[in-house]
Amino acid sequence: MTQLELKIPPLALLLLFGLAMWALSALFPTLPVTEPMRLSALVIAGLLGPAIAISGAVAFRRAQTTLNPITPDASSQLVVRGIYRHSRNPMYLGMLVLLFGWGVYLASPIALALLPLFMIYLTRFQIVPEERALLARFGHDFERYCQRVRRWI
Numbered sequence: 001m002t003q004l005e006l007k008i009p010p011l012a013l014l015l016l017f018g019l020a021m022w023a024l025s026a027l028f029p030t031l032p033v034t035e036p037m038r039l040s041a042l043v044i045a046g047l048l049g050p051a052i053a054i055s056g057a058v059a060f061r062r063a064q065t066t067l068n069p070i071t072p073d074a075s076s077q078l079v080v081r082g083i084y085r086h087s088r089n090p091m092y093l094g095m096l097v098l099l100f101g102w103g104v105y106l107a108s109p110i111a112l113a114l115l116p117l118f119m120i121y122l123t124r125f126q127i128v129p130e131e132r133a134l135l136a137r138f139g140h141d142f143e144r145y146c147q148r149v150r151r152w153i
Contacts, residue, residue: 005129006070010122014095017118018102025108033107045101053094055083069126072133080145088131088149092122096152119152127151 008016059082060067066074069091083090096119103112134142 002125004125006072006126008125010069010092010095010126013118013122014099017099017114021099021103021106021108021111021114024114025106025111028108028110030107031109033104038105038107041104042101045097045104049094049096049098049101051094052083052097053091056090056094059084069130072130073137075134075137078134078138078141078145080149085149087153088146088151089127092127093152123151
């Protein structure tokens with residue numbers, strides 16, 4: 001386990017990347033995207049991203065398990081229903097959708113180029129440690145779930 005694992009809450013990471021996207025977009029040329037397209041992307045992602053993330057949070061609440069991403073070992077149940085039939089990480093997927101819409105709104109290739117870095121960081125320092133904790137807690141059930149459902153989509 002490295003020092004960065006489970007240290008930066010995912011919502012803080014979302015805000016950091018959103019700010020970095022905005023700051024970098026001011027320094028580099030923009031894409032030729034019309035204002036209506038930019039606003040449409042922002043509105044669609046602004047609705048879809050949170051809807052995906054909230055559906056994951058609701059599933060956790062219904063299962064009466066922890067929503068705290070810093071303490072995955074406190075999970076009381078393996079949630080595999082609802083949106084979790086399609087993605088093992090819908091809350092993080094929702095964040096990615098939101099950042100995508102933000103990048104299109106900024107019309108910035110450099111901002112959009114940060115999306116893979118968001119995914120890589122989140123996978124390495126948040127998702128992998130969460131999966132390690134879930135494997136230790138739920139064993140074979142979690143392994144079977146991972147075989148059926150992809151990490152992102």
